[in-house]
Amino acid sequence: MPYAYCEQIGKEIRDISDEIPFEIPESWEWVRLGFIGDWGSGATPSRTNKEYYGGNIPWLKTGDLNDGIITNIPEKITELALEKTSVRLNPVGSVLIAMYGATIGKLGILNIPATTNQACCACLPILVNNNYLFYFLMSHKESFTKKAEGGAQPNISKEKIISTLFPLPPLAEQKRIVAKIEQLIPYIEKYEKAETQLTALNKSFPDMLKKSILQEAVQGKLVPQNPDDEPASVLLERIRAEKQE
Structure with a gap:
């Protein structure tokens, strides 16, 4: 009888064998991306409020992603914007992925603390090597692109990202x-x-x-x-x- 892969959601345990894309070594586990880190998307402080811009807190847009280490982010927001809006400050080591438009799947790893706009999703891995997560997401780019929805500006949601199965060594x-x-x-x-x-x-x-x-x-x-x-x-x-x- 084939080995059944199961997932516990609350008190329910269900068979997810039909979702497993490939076999992994016995010492590995299949988990959802949402399980291995703290995921969150960013926001854009109102452009009409001049007090929100020109500060010293880096504010990343998906065009700033470079599929590598992020060391410089041109645009900055203020402490007031961080306090009054829904932007969140992502710590060093956070892995970023673009969710909208032509940049879907574009990646970066923060080498400086930074906020992002809403087109970018960030994860601080928990007991997972951030470079391993980065390379997994890079290998999954085509799959994310295929899952994108929308007309003029296709996008993937944070929910689709965090529900993705992740091979955990x-x-x-x-x-x-x-x-x-x-x-x-x-x-x-x-x-x-x-x-x-x-x-x-x-x-x-x-x-x-x-x-x-x-x-x-x-x-x-x-x-x-x-x-x-x-x-x-x-x-x-x-x-x-x-x-x-």
């Missing part, structure tokens, strides 16, 4: 996985650069080849010379004679 293994990923990423980036160059070369190659062949042709290098051919000097005289006639 032991903490020590999470760290080993992160170390291995970061060991391999430079090779991936090097391959990506080489592939980009090859693609550009393949795209331009036919035109370059045509120019090269034509260049060889007009320089007398395309076909072998035949000493029995009538020399061009004779042809030149014939051309002059034709022109005079």
Whole structure:
């Protein structure tokens, strides 16, 4: 009989085997993303209140996400905005994910405390390596994009994010996985650069080849010379004679 994956919601225990996307090692567990951290979305303080902007608290928009470590956020809000509006201050180490528009799935890890707008969801993991969570979310980007709803501005909700199943390894293994990923990423980036160059070369190659062949042709290098051919000097005289006639 196949192993049944179960989930407890309140007092109810239900079989979620049909939701399991792949098998994991015996020492791992399937959990929902909402279980492994404190998740929350941000807000936009009213632009009409000038006292809310120009302070010293970083306020991140999804365009500031860089799929890496966030060290600089241009726009700032004030302590008053933090006190009077629903923005929340996310601590260093928080993992951010964009929920709206063309930036859906864009990620970042805070290296400075910061607030965000409502298009961004933040998680401070609990006993989970934030880099492991970051790489899991990165691997899940296509899935989040497919789940996006809406017309002009598709979006995923925080609820969809936190209900996503998450393969949870032991903490020590999470760290080993992160170390291995970061060991391999430079090779991936090097391959990506080489592939980009090859693609550009393949795209331009036919035109370059045509120019090269034509260049060889007009320089007398395309076909072998035949000493029995009538020399061009004779042809030149014939051309002059034709022109005079």
